[in-house]
Amino acid sequence: MSFTLHGIAVSSGIAIGHAHLVSHTSLEVAHYALPDQLVQEEVARFDAALETARHELAALRAVRPQQAAAEFDAFLDLHLMILDDDHISKAAREMIARERCNAEWALKVQMDELVMHFEAFEDAYLRERKTDVVQVVERVLKTLAGHAGHAPPATEHGAKMILVAHDVSPADLIQLKPHQFSAILTDLGGATSHTAIIARGLNTPCVVGLHRARLLVRENDEIIVDGEHGVIIVNPDRQILAEYRLRQDQWELERKKLKGLKTKRAITLEGVRIELHANIEMPHDLPDVKENSAAGIGLFRSEFLFLNRDELPDEDEQFEAYRAVAEGMRGLPVTIRTFDLGADKQIKGVQRVASNPALGLRAIRLCLVEPQLFRTQLRALLRASHYGNVKILVPMLSGAAEINQTLQAIATARQSLDREGVPYNREIPVGGMIEIPAAALALNTFTRKLDFLSIGTNDLIQYTLAIDRTDEEVAHLYDPLHPAVLYLLAHVIGNANKAGIPVSVCGEMAGEVAYTRLLLGLGLRQLSMHPAQLFSVKQRILTTSLAGTEAITHKILRADDPAKIRELLDRLNAG
Numbered sequence: 001m002s003f004t005l006h007g008i009a010v011s012s013g014i015a016i017g018h019a020h021l022v023s024h025t026s027l028e029v030a031h032y033a034l035p036d037q038l039v040q041e042e043v044a045r046f047d048a049a050l051e052t053a054r055h056e057l058a059a060l061r062a063v064r065p066q067q068a069a070a071e072f073d074a075f076l077d078l079h080l081m082i083l084d085d086d087h088i089s090k091a092a093r094e095m096i097a098r099e100r101c102n103a104e105w106a107l108k109v110q111m112d113e114l115v116m117h118f119e120a121f122e123d124a125y126l127r128e129r130k131t132d133v134v135q136v137v138e139r140v141l142k143t144l145a146g147h148a149g150h151a152p153p154a155t156e157h158g159a160k161m162i163l164v165a166h167d168v169s170p171a172d173l174i175q176l177k178p179h180q181f182s183a184i185l186t187d188l189g190g191a192t193s194h195t196a197i198i199a200r201g202l203n204t205p206c207v208v209g210l211h212r213a214r215l216l217v218r219e220n221d222e223i224i225v226d227g228e229h230g231v232i233i234v235n236p237d238r239q240i241l242a243e244y245r246l247r248q249d250q251w252e253l254e255r256k257k258l259k260g261l262k263t264k265r266a267i268t269l270e271g272v273r274i275e276l277h278a279n280i281e282m283p284h285d286l287p288d289v290k291e292n293s294a295a296g297i298g299l300f301r302s303e304f305l306f307l308n309r310d311e312l313p314d315e316d317e318q319f320e321a322y323r324a325v326a327e328g329m330r331g332l333p334v335t336i337r338t339f340d341l342g343a344d345k346q347i348k349g350v351q352r353v354a355s356n357p358a359l360g361l362r363a364i365r366l367c368l369v370e371p372q373l374f375r376t377q378l379r380a381l382l383r384a385s386h387y388g389n390v391k392i393l394v395p396m397l398s399g400a401a402e403i404n405q406t407l408q409a410i411a412t413a414r415q416s417l418d419r420e421g422v423p424y425n426r427e428i429p430v431g432g433m434i435e436i437p438a439a440a441l442a443l444n445t446f447t448r449k450l451d452f453l454s455i456g457t458n459d460l461i462q463y464t465l466a467i468d469r470t471d472e473e474v475a476h477l478y479d480p481l482h483p484a485v486l487y488l489l490a491h492v493i494g495n496a497n498k499a500g501i502p503v504s505v506c507g508e509m510a511g512e513v514a515y516t517r518l519l520l521g522l523g524l525r526q527l528s529m530h531p532a533q534l535f536s537v538k539q540r541i542l543t544t545s546l547a548g549t550e551a552i553t554h555k556i557l558r559a560d561d562p563a564k565i566r567e568l569l570d571r572l573n574a575g
């Protein structure tokens with residue numbers, strides 16, 4: 001049966017392929033086939049994870065609370081029993097060998113079977129024990145994450161597979177990079193969630209906020225994904241398929257044409273140069289930056305170096321990563337953001353339970369309460385500055401106290417390098433992200449104390465409009481054109497320009513062609529975006545007259561009716 005679902009358009013392009021579902025429970029598990037020669041290794045990996053889980057449970061016995069020792073022992077005995085149940089240990093093991101699949105998948109399939117058995121019990125107590133099964137499997141999955149497996153291989157029809165998930169974390173999505181699904185669909189998420197941002201970086205069509213796709217779509221269903229309009233068509237008829245194949249060809253032709261802009265400079269019709277920089281997540285994104293001829297890196301989200309691992313990267317490992325990017329850019333600016341962990345990017349060891357993670361210990365707030373972690377990164381960044389044009393960018397600053405503490409932490413890191421005689425750029429610029437309305441409103445503090453500013457519109461919009469950027473239920477309220485957002489943007493750009501402090505926008509707004517002229521009209525001259533977006537934005541700049549743009553932008557700033565603002569924006573973008 002053919003049906004259509006509407007979600008939130010996140011990453012453009014049209015994909016046509018077959019659905020590959022990931023788990024329907026809260027445990028999102030990838031499924032991939034292994035080549036023959038890796039099967040034994042995978043079985044060993046599974047055994048090692050079981051053993052680790054056994055040890056963990058045994059260790060818990062030593063710290064059980066005295067006042068509830070008996071209940072705790074019963075719980076541990078039950079979990080150990082489930083761990084050794086044939087379904088979990090033996091059957092999953094056999095399945096890996098038989099079906100040549102990854103351990104996580106085998107475990108998940110066996111768990112589903114066992115849960116079904118438990119659900120069939122008449123006794124309510126026994127029925128409830130399915131929760132314990134899921135908890136045990138979660139424990140093993142976590143330990144499996146610590147026993148590094150093989151990246152899912154690019155299957156023969158890999159390029160045609162469409163990932164359908166209830167939700168995918170940014171950490172999981174970044175791991176998919178090498179094996180390339182041709183589209184990504186999720187039930188949850190908003191347009192500027194980090195999952196959406198990574199999908200855009202992968203240059204893969206993506207629709208989020210589909211609500212029930214994971215439930216309605218079946219494995220291997222044929223799907224058309226229209227990433228531009230946020231629509232998916234499941235099991236389309238031949239006529240629709242033919243129409244979308246045509247659209248897909250046209251879209252690819254457009255992309256090819258845009259490549260012709262590679263050697264062109266980004267200048268407006270009156271010859272004003274606009275600096276177009278790239279956002280990256282990992283050093284291996286560098287070839288894309290070059291391919292799309294970015295004039296620098298405006299945002300290196302360094303926290304991605306910290307995800308998907310047990311041990312955090314030490315100073316030397318971080319230094320090598322930053323140096324590789326600094327050297328690779330050959331003197332062009334490389335703006336490295338200190339890690340923005342917390343909220344939707346959690347790491348082991350410093351994970352904290354917050355009732356509202358977006359408002360909790362995130363980014364610089366986390367750095368300042370974990371001074372050792374911060375110091376390690378600052379030393380690595382300073383050391384890398386000796387090898388290129390490195391700038392330090394600090395996320396989520398809210399005011400003078402945090403700026404002062406940050407600058408003090410940098411000074412301390414510098415002193416430690418001085419004592420050891422380690423070279424670094426003594427003039428290294430330190431900038432702040434403007435992501436919190438308080439920062440935008442207290443801008444003078446920022447222009448006085450910092451060398452440059454970068455506006456994170458994703459968070460600035462989230463915090464100004466009080467909408468969680470990861471929550472699809474409020475995604476319709478996310479509005480870059482809200483007068484309050486426009487006021488803050490105009491205020492920050494105008495005052496930074498007046499103070500002679502370089503300012504850029506590195507949030508998703510920077511890469512959306514619909515907003516390019518508006519941002520230029522507000523006085524912005526530097527934008528940073530995913531490499532894949534650079535040519536479209538450059539094309540728009542090449543056809544832009546600043547004089548006309550500024551006049552309409554001022555009208556937009558005075559308007560408060562959404563329809564009127566849209567109409568003016570259309571006028572701005574015409575021609």
Ligand code: PEP
Nearest residue numbers: 456457458459506507508
């Ligand atoms: C932003 O908030 O706009 C930004 C660039 O940072 P991130 O998306 O990583 O939070």
Ligand code: MG
Nearest residue numbers: 435456458459
């Ligand atoms: Mg941000």
